[in-house]
Amino acid sequence: MDFITILSIFVLACFVGYFVVWSVTPALHTPLMSVTNAISSVIVVGALIAAAAAGSTGSKWLGLAAVVMASINIFGGFAVTARMLAMYKKKERR
């Protein structure tokens, strides 16, 4: 991919983000933060590449450390979001 292609993806994704986030109900803004937290840990992809790559011991350990941190976020973020969302109930279902 050249830079322009990547930039196009980025700019379009910003617009998608803008509209999708405004459509989120204010009642769910806290779960929104925790789930965005979890998904921003997709940075784990970079960490995995670093951890798996040969050639530099320093790079490998930094990668492994980043894998641990991103995993805390991924598991913690999705789990706490699921825990919160499970509490949002309607009148009838109580």
Place this chain on the structure above:
Amino acid sequence: MHEVAHAPAWVMLAYLAAGICFILALRGLSSPESSRKGNRFGMFGMVLAVGTTLFYYRPVTGIGGADFMANLDGPLFGEILVAIAIGAVIGVVTARRIAMTAMPQLVAAFHSLVGLAAVCVGAAAYLNPAAFGIAEASGLIHPGSRVEMGLGVAIGAITFSGSVIAFLKLNGNMSGKPIMLPMRHFINLGTLAAILILIGYFVSDESPWVFFTVVGLSFAIGFLLIIPIGGADMPVVVSMLNSYSGWAAAAMGFTLQNSAMIITGALVGSSGAILSYIMCRAMNRNFISVIAGGFGGGDAAAGGAAAASDRPWKRGSAEDAAFLMKQAELVIIVPGYGMAVAQAQHAVREMADQLKHEGVTVKYAIHPVAGRMPGHMNVLLAEANVPYDEVFELEDINAEFARADVAFVIGANDVTNPAAKTDKSSPIYGMPVLDVEKAKTVLFVKRSMGGVGYAGVDNDLFYRDNTMMLLGDAKKMAEEIVKSMG
């Protein structure tokens, strides 16, 4: 343009699919019914992204992976799985144990991890550019990638140190009072300029000192930016750091040419930016003045308290409150963070249940800054089993106060202050407030007449003819009212 190693098409498509799953995860949050499905989309997207990466870089020599994978062996793969497992255990245990009142701290802590992970990935890419496919034939890093890498680690480092300070302030390990350094604007702008200049210089010289000075200065600026911001502005700060963590992921996505990271980064970045905007609007503060800091120190508290004692006000008992509410047709409960501090949510919900049993309509009115982060109060009420369809946002319920027989204010203060609408000299003038004074009777639960809200201003509401002050601990008061109703 970039001459970088290309991943095969199926890998690119898998990352794109993961990105779309993340969009659907946020889309699901448009209503509580679809939100749980949305969260599962998010998890699926993450499994897809991680699974694809692990599969592509799996330890099979010579097949599938690029040539630099040839040395990857089984034990290394095992190490990665152990790292994921360690993270999973810490993450899940924390998520299960955390109290809902502590969500802002948890989110700040999570942000700091994203930031630090971004710095680690950036540093790893700097040390081993070939593994990321961003090295030129000479072994040097591609100049374009250097800029992206520099920005990525800078934003990541700011997110990390800023979130650590936000965590300490929210968690009470550090005073919420703003810490004002002399000449701080000069120092901050100078540091930011230095970071940008060094990233520019990094293009022509990729020496370690340039890279690590950028990292070091960015850690420092994250710290310097957040220490002068007061406790009252923390909801904006947490949202802002949410945004930064997104931009850090996006910058890393540019470096690694990974569409899942770019899409996610853009989503999270916009999300945090919009939430910061909503929080600023709810407090009638402008973003620049929040960032400049110094608000919410609580110095004005003493003055407000002195003024409070000279004006006449009415005191009511739990019995009076119970009687008034039982006679009402519509009761609107206005909860604030004070209710959560007193752990009164469950007692309030019991009170509401009793009222509903008596045929009274009960609604909850939530101000956007009722909690410590966007949507925090909604979560706290949901935890206390308040059905979400009884809970309304400010714009949706403000017109109903005129019809309400009782407005029951518990643990909230500034967000009900009519001075925000009328008194131009008030520090909170212009802030959107709940029109509780329009209700026939206002029941205001407060610990004592002395204290004032976050903004340090006296509340006119206390001295109005239709206001009855219920002095005491929020939880005890709510429980006594329940008893009196029985």
